Amino acid sequence: MIQEKISKANNEALNKIVSAQPTLMGIGKALDDIPGMTEKTFLHAGPPVTWENMSGPLRGAIIGGLIYEGLASNEEDAIKLAESGEITFDSCHHHNAVGPMAGVVTPSMPVWILKNKAFGNYAYCTLNEGLGKVLRYGAYSEEVIERLNWIQNSLGPVLRDALTLAGEIDLKTMVAQVIQMGDDGHNRNKAGTSLLIRELAPYIVKTNYTDEVKSEVLKFMHKNDHFFLNITMPVCKCTMDPLEDIKYSTLVYTMARNGTEFGVRVAGLGNRWFTAPAEVIDGLYFPGYTMEDANRDIGDSCITETTGIGGFAMAGAPAIVQFVGGTPSDALNYTMSMYEITEGESGSYKIPSLDFRGTPTGIDIQKVIDTGIRPIINTGIAHKNPGVGQVGAGLVRPPMKCFEDALEAYVNMLEEEGLF
Amino acid sequence: MIQEKISKANNEALNKIVSAQPTLMGIGKALDDIPGMTEKTFLHAGPPVTWENMSGPLRGAIIGGLIYEGLASNEEDAIKLAESGEITFDSCHHHNAVGPMAGVVTPSMPVWILKNKAFGNYAYCTLNEGLGKVLRYGAYSEEVIERLNWIQNSLGPVLRDALTLAGEIDLKTMVAQVIQMGDDGHNRNKAGTSLLIRELAPYIVKTNYTDEVKSEVLKFMHKNDHFFLNITMPVCKCTMDPLEDIKYSTLVYTMARNGTEFGVRVAGLGNRWFTAPAEVIDGLYFPGYTMEDANRDIGDSCITETTGIGGFAMAGAPAIVQFVGGTPSDALNYTMSMYEITEGESGSYKIPSLDFRGTPTGIDIQKVIDTGIRPIINTGIAHKNPGVGQVGAGLVRPPMKCFEDALEAYVNMLEEEGLF
Numbered sequence: 001m002i003q004e005k006i007s008k009a010n011n012e013a014l015n016k017i018v019s020a021q022p023t024l025m026g027i028g029k030a031l032d033d034i035p036g037m038t039e040k041t042f043l044h045a046g047p048p049v050t051w052e053n054m055s056g057p058l059r060g061a062i063i064g065g066l067i068y069e070g071l072a073s074n075e076e077d078a079i080k081l082a083e084s085g086e087i088t089f090d091s092c093h094h095h096n097a098v099g100p101m102a103g104v105v106t107p108s109m110p111v112w113i114l115k116n117k118a119f120g121n122y123a124y125c126t127l128n129e130g131l132g133k134v135l136r137y138g139a140y141s142e143e144v145i146e147r148l149n150w151i152q153n154s155l156g157p158v159l160r161d162a163l164t165l166a167g168e169i170d171l172k173t174m175v176a177q178v179i180q181m182g183d184d185g186h187n188r189n190k191a192g193t194s195l196l197i198r199e200l201a202p203y204i205v206k207t208n209y210t211d212e213v214k215s216e217v218l219k220f221m222h223k224n225d226h227f228f229l230n231i232t233m234p235v236c237k238c239t240m241d242p243l244e245d246i247k248y249s250t251l252v253y254t255m256a257r258n259g260t261e262f263g264v265r266v267a268g269l270g271n272r273w274f275t276a277p278a279e280v281i282d283g284l285y286f287p288g289y290t291m292e293d294a295n296r297d298i299g300d301s302c303i304t305e306t307t308g309i310g311g312f313a314m315a316g317a318p319a320i321v322q323f324v325g326g327t328p329s330d331a332l333n334y335t336m337s338m339y340e341i342t343e344g345e346s347g348s349y350k351i352p353s354l355d356f357r358g359t360p361t362g363i364d365i366q367k368v369i370d371t372g373i374r375p376i377i378n379t380g381i382a383h384k385n386p387g388v389g390q391v392g393a394g395l396v397r398p399p400m401k402c403f404e405d406a407l408e409a410y411v412n413m414l415e416e417e418g419l420f
Numbered sequence: 421m422i423q424e425k426i427s428k429a430n431n432e433a434l435n436k437i438v439s440a441q442p443t444l445m446g447i448g449k450a451l452d453d454i455p456g457m458t459e460k461t462f463l464h465a466g467p468p469v470t471w472e473n474m475s476g477p478l479r480g481a482i483i484g485g486l487i488y489e490g491l492a493s494n495e496e497d498a499i500k501l502a503e504s505g506e507i508t509f510d511s512c513h514h515h516n517a518v519g520p521m522a523g524v525v526t527p528s529m530p531v532w533i534l535k536n537k538a539f540g541n542y543a544y545c546t547l548n549e550g551l552g553k554v555l556r557y558g559a560y561s562e563e564v565i566e567r568l569n570w571i572q573n574s575l576g577p578v579l580r581d582a583l584t585l586a587g588e589i590d591l592k593t594m595v596a597q598v599i600q601m602g603d604d605g606h607n608r609n610k611a612g613t614s615l616l617i618r619e620l621a622p623y624i625v626k627t628n629y630t631d632e633v634k635s636e637v638l639k640f641m642h643k644n645d646h647f648f649l650n651i652t653m654p655v656c657k658c659t660m661d662p663l664e665d666i667k668y669s670t671l672v673y674t675m676a677r678n679g680t681e682f683g684v685r686v687a688g689l690g691n692r693w694f695t696a697p698a699e700v701i702d703g704l705y706f707p708g709y710t711m712e713d714a715n716r717d718i719g720d721s722c723i724t725e726t727t728g729i730g731g732f733a734m735a736g737a738p739a740i741v742q743f744v745g746g747t748p749s750d751a752l753n754y755t756m757s758m759y760e761i762t763e764g765e766s767g768s769y770k771i772p773s774l775d776f777r778g779t780p781t782g783i784d785i786q787k788v789i790d791t792g793i794r795p796i797i798n799t800g801i802a803h804k805n806p807g808v809g810q811v812g813a814g815l816v817r818p819p820m821k822c823f824e825d826a827l828e829a830y831v832n833m834l835e836e837e838g839l840f
Contacts, residue, residue, distance in 0.1 A: 180739045181602045181611055182772070191601055194614035201621040202638040205631050218622040318772035319600040328775050352602070352738035353773055355748050 002248075002419050006366075009248035010343050013267050014362045016246070017307065018347040020239035021117035024169040024231070027127075027160035031107035034095050034124050038107070042066075043092045045103025045300040046258025047273040051082045051089065055259030057138025057295050060386025061102035062089075064140025068148045069106050075140070093254055093265075097124040098237045098300040100229055101136035101382055102259065109148070110156025112231060114171065116238035123238035127151055127159070128230040130223065136299075137382045137389040154209075158217045162203035169199060171235050176348045178228070179309065179359070184317035185232040186301055186310030187324055187378045187393055192228030197221050233300060236307035243267040250410060251343055252363040255306045255375065255398055259298035259382070264402040266365055269409055276401035281381045283394015284325045295384040297396045302377045308346050308361030311376040311395065312338045316351035316359075324378045324393045334376045334395075335360065341367040341375065365410070368403045422668075422839050426786075429669035430763050433687050434782045436666070437727065438767040440659035441537040444589040444651070447547075447580035451527035454515050454544050458527070462486075463512040465523025465720040466678025467693040471502045471509065475679030477558025477715050480806030481522030482509075484560025488568045489526050495560070495807075513674055513685075517544040518657045518720040520649055521556035521802055522679065529568070530576025532651060534591065536658035543658035545651070547571050547579070550644040556719075557802045557809040574629075578637045582623035589619060591655050596768045598648070599729065599779070604737035605652040606721055606730030607744055607798045607813055612648030617641050653720060656727035663687040670830060671763055672783040675726045675795065675818060679718035679802070684822040686785055689829055696821035701801050703814015704745045715804040717816045722797045728766050728781030731796040731815065732758045736771035736779075744798045744813045754796045754815075755780065761787040761795065785830070788823045 031037050042065055044058055054062065063078040066087070072078035081087060092099045099105055111124045129147055133139040163169075174195055181191035197218065204214050221227050243253035249267035256263050261275040278296040285291065304310030314320055315335035318328035335351070338360035345358030363375055374397035381392040414420035451457050462485055464478055474482065483498040486507070492498035501507060512519045519525055531544040549567055553559040583589075594615055601611035617638065624634050641647045663673035669687035676683050681695040698716035705711065724730030734740055735755035738748035755771070758780035765778030783795055794817035801812040834840035 177610075182600055190597075191611060191614070194611070194618050197618040197621060198614050198638075198642045201617060201624075202635045202642060204621075205625055205635045205638060211625050215622045215625045218618075218625060222618045222622060321772075328772055332773075352741075352748055353752075 002414060005248045006250060009246050009268060010251055010362070010364060013243050013246050013249040013251040014343045016119070016242045017239055017361055019118050020172065020242070022171045022235040022238050023115050023117050024163065024171050025113045025115050026163045027110050027156055028113050030105050030109045030111050030124070033111060033113055034097055034105070036095050038088065040086060041088045041090060041107065043090055043095055043097055043099065043103070043105035044258060045092060045099045045101065045298060046256040047261055047263030047275050048091050049089070049258040049260055053260050055295050055298065056385045057298060057382035058102045058259045060138030060140055061104040061135050063386060064135045064144055065104045065106040067140060068145050069108055092300055093256055096122055096237070096241065098233045098303050099126060099136065100128070100233060100301045101299040101380060102138055103300050104135060108152055110152060110160070112234055114234045114238050116242065119242040121238055121241050123234035123241065125230045125234040127155055128224060128227045130220070131226065131390070133389045137380070138386050139389040140387055154213055155217055155220060158204060158207055158209055158214060159200065161207040162200050165203040165206055166200060171231065172348055175232060175235055175309070176350065179313055179316055179349045180352055182317050182319050184310050184313045184320055184378065186229070186304040187380065188317050188320040189228035189232065190225040192232060193221060193225050196228055196231065229301065232309065233303055236303040236309070239307050240303065245270050250364050250366050252306055252365060255302045256300045257297045257302070259295055262297060262398045262402055264398060264406055266406050266410065269406065269413065272409070274402045274406040274409070276399035279396050279399060281379060281394040281396045283381055283392045284323070285381070285392035286390070289391035293383050293391050295382045297379060298382055299379065301379065305375050305377050306363065308342065308359040309349055311378045313349065313351065313359045314378065315354055320378065324395055326395065337373055338376060340371050341373050365403045365406050369407050374398055374400060422834060425668045426670060429666050429688060430671055430782070430784060433663045433666050433669040433671040434763045436539070436662045437659055437781055439538050440592065440662070442591045442655040442658050443535050443537050444583065444591050445533045445535050446583045447530050447576055448533050450525050450529045450531050450544070453531060453533060454517055454525070456515050458508065460506060461508045461510060461527065463510055463515055463517055463519065463523070463525040464678060465512060465519045465521065465718060466676040467681055467683030467695050468511050469509070469678040469680055473680050475715050475718065476805045477718060477802035478522045478679045480558030480560055481524040481555050483806060484555045484564055485524045485526040487560060488565050489528055512720055513676055516542050516657070516661065518653045518723050519546060519556065520548070520653060520721045521719040521800060522558055523720050524555060528572055530572060530580070532654055534654040534658050536662065539662040541658055541661050543654035543661065545654040547575055548644060548647045548650040550640065551646065551810070553809045557800070558806050559809040560807055574633055575637055575640060578624060578627055578629055578634060579620065581627040582620050585623040585626055586620060591651065592768055595652060595655055595729070596770070599733055599736055599769045600772055602737050602739055604730050604733045604740055604798065606649070606724040607800065608737050608740040609648040609652065610645040612652060613641060613645050616648055616651065649721065652729065653723055656723040656729070659727050660723065665690050670785050672726055672785060675722045676720045677717045677722065679715055682717060682818045682822055684818060684826055686826045686830065689826065689833065692829070694822045694826040694829070696819035699816050699819060701799060701814040701816045703801055703812045704743070705801070705812035706810070709811035713803050713811050715802045717799060718802055719799065721799065725795055725797050726783065728762065728779040729769055731798045733769065733771065733779045734798065735774055740798065744815055746815065757793055758796065760791050761793050785823045785826050789827050794818055794820060
């Protein structure tokens with residue numbers, strides 16, 4: 001009886017995932033477009049966290065964000081302001097947004113605007129800053145702030161105007177293509193970045209900026225193979241959000257980390273977070289850095305795995321092991337094992353080498369607990385101190401406690417309803 | 421004793437392939453840049469063939485080329501001129517050039533200029549025309565000629581000027597990347613086309629043409645995932661040409677078809693062609709067409725397989741089966757079987773899913789005869805009549821006779837030298 005209810009609910013949830021129609025609508029400004037933003041609202045990755053409990057890279061990104069917004073002129077002032085309580089910190093996920101690594105979104109930042117045309121909901125994400133010293137890894141030096149200003153004043157406006165000329169872009173088809181081109185959509189986005197550039201370039205040319213600016217914009221995207229990550233993330237975000245509040249569904253619709261805790265949300269349990277301390281990442285460290293330097297797992301980017309790409313699609317992206325470690329057969333095995341904990345398969349994101357089998361989609365907390373297999377996530381690694389930046393990339397899993405607590409809460413709910 | 425000579429020669433030949441440094445230098449004009457061109461020289465794919473013996477699509481492309489050059493004003497005049505003997509027909513391969521399908525190169529066409537910087541030799545190829553009714557498939561209607569004019573007057577000059585600003589482009593690295601992105605470099609060139617666009621777009625913007633023209637150029641490339649084929653082909657051509665005249669080597673350095681005959685050239689046998697009637701292709705036909713409509717195998721594009729990509733790299737490009745037929749496991753098996761007839765493995769073109777194993781490289785006529793395994797080629801299929809165009813795509817192999825005759829000639833050579 002109850003199993004039937006659960007099956008039906010999980011089937012409905014899976015159908016919502018596979019029938020999503022993520023579409024790129026344009027570029028806006030966080031303050032104007034993200035619901036619930038104010039001039040003093042700073043969003044961050046993962047479940048909610050107070051300034052006191054924020055990890056180094058998240059603090060670093062907040063400091064940088066305050067300087068970028070002109071709310072503080074240096075690190076010291078920024079820390080004082082952050083401590084004062086004057087700034088509202090909140091989860092990106094509470095505002096239909098997602099952010100990679102620290103995931104800090106401040107009011108003036110330009111954001112991609114996506115719509116899930118199947119269900120009418122929106123998702124937002126900032127524009128990817130590139131590699132090296134960048135805000136999302138907790139760096140906030142002058143070059144970081146200058147780049148954020150350039151993104152606000154050049155990159156954002158040029159892409160906004162190009163998108164106005166281009167019209168909507170069907171991102172489901174584009175992501176389906178990149179999965180066939182060796183991207184996983186999380187830490188390998190070379191194909192996605194390429195497809196986005198070729199789609200937009202004919203329109204960038206026609207915007208009203210100087211050739212110098214247009215050329216800089218095209219070069220900036222070209223130099224950063226992670227540029228498309230900030231598209232796949234809101235693609236997945238707007239795909240998963242319609243699962244919130246599917247009564248009785250045991251499928252996960254959010255996984256996210258703030259650098260201190262890992263948080264999971266389950267369709268049948270509304271917007272409640274199940275959190276536990278985030279893990280340290282096993283990976284490839286850049287020269288001069290070791291696991292000692294690593295912050296705990298951080299970022300909203302595992303919304304990709306939640307949706308069935310990223311680590312779940314690594315069988316189709318074996319070249320990613322050059323970046324995150326392991327071998328191509330590990331990559332294959334990761335994908336295969338994820339079929340054991342998922343409700344079904346993607347109807348659109350298909351892996352050619354697996355005979356075009358859809359990627360494993362819809363993590364079921366029951367299956368995670370039954371099998372003891374936790375979702376696999378590939379991810380960047382931030383330095384644990386504010387101001388440093390990226391130190392590597394690797395593989396990680398959510399703490400089992402998130403799933404245990406979620407299942408316990410789910411059983412309690414059934415008990416309260418007299419169903420268990 | 422002789423086996424040692426052969427081993428040494430084949431080893432030298434393989435080293436020449438793997439140490440090639442194909443580099444994009446710029447864009448020129450066939451008449452000015454291709455050695456031996458005259459105002460009345462028309463190059464074609466495959467081994468030499470007379471007008472009388474040309475297949476339908478090659479005749480169609482010659483007719484179209486004569487109209488494009490203003491040497492004839494209609495089909496009837498063009499045929500008369502072709503029959504008159506006034507036009508010199510010759511193999512692209514005799515002029516450091518390659519051409520897909522009919523492969524017709526006429527004096528006014530813009531051409532990619534590539535240099536193998538390891539050995540100083542050059543290769544040339546026209547710019548890809550796109551899909552549908554195109555000269556290389558034997559079509560010569562008004563839209564075909566108009567497009568050729570646009571390529572000559574807009575696409576060529578814009579790309580030429582962009583390349584002047586961009587400087588040389590290392591194509592070995594670029595092809596290595598596309599092999600890791602699901603391209604085989606012959607019938608799947610989606611990644612290559614994408615990488616080329618993102619590399620050139622920042623410079624296209626800065627050329628002195630109107631935004632309208634620049635936008636058209638970017639759109640034209642974007643709309644044609646085969647655009648990069650005309651880059652991989654001369655990449656392979658300039659990689660293989662240094663093998664000509666490596667005494668005693670039994671490796672193949674040319675495979676090419678003119679639509680009537682398939683031709684093979686072997687390093688130890690100089691520039692002599694070993695030919696046999698080309699085969700009909702087993703493949704996926706477009707709606708309304710069958711094998712009955714197909715011309716025999718045609719084009720220089722199998723220079724890709726000669727170099728160890730194309731059909732030889734299909735294990736890394738399983739999505740290609742959607743275009744040429746078969747299953748992903750067929751694609752894997754084709755690659756695996758090619759290791760049996762090749763001298764070694766590419767040091768640069770590596771297949772992630774095979775644990776980054778280099779593609780099978782350097783076809784040895786001895787191994788082809790010993791194993792009975794012929795090289796696998798994936799290819800487009802032209803209609804057998806002039807003026808129609810593409811009717812499908814599929815898989816084909818060279819006639820065994822080419823290899824038998826080559827081995828016989830090779831043994832004769834050894835006998836003449838008293839070595840056998």
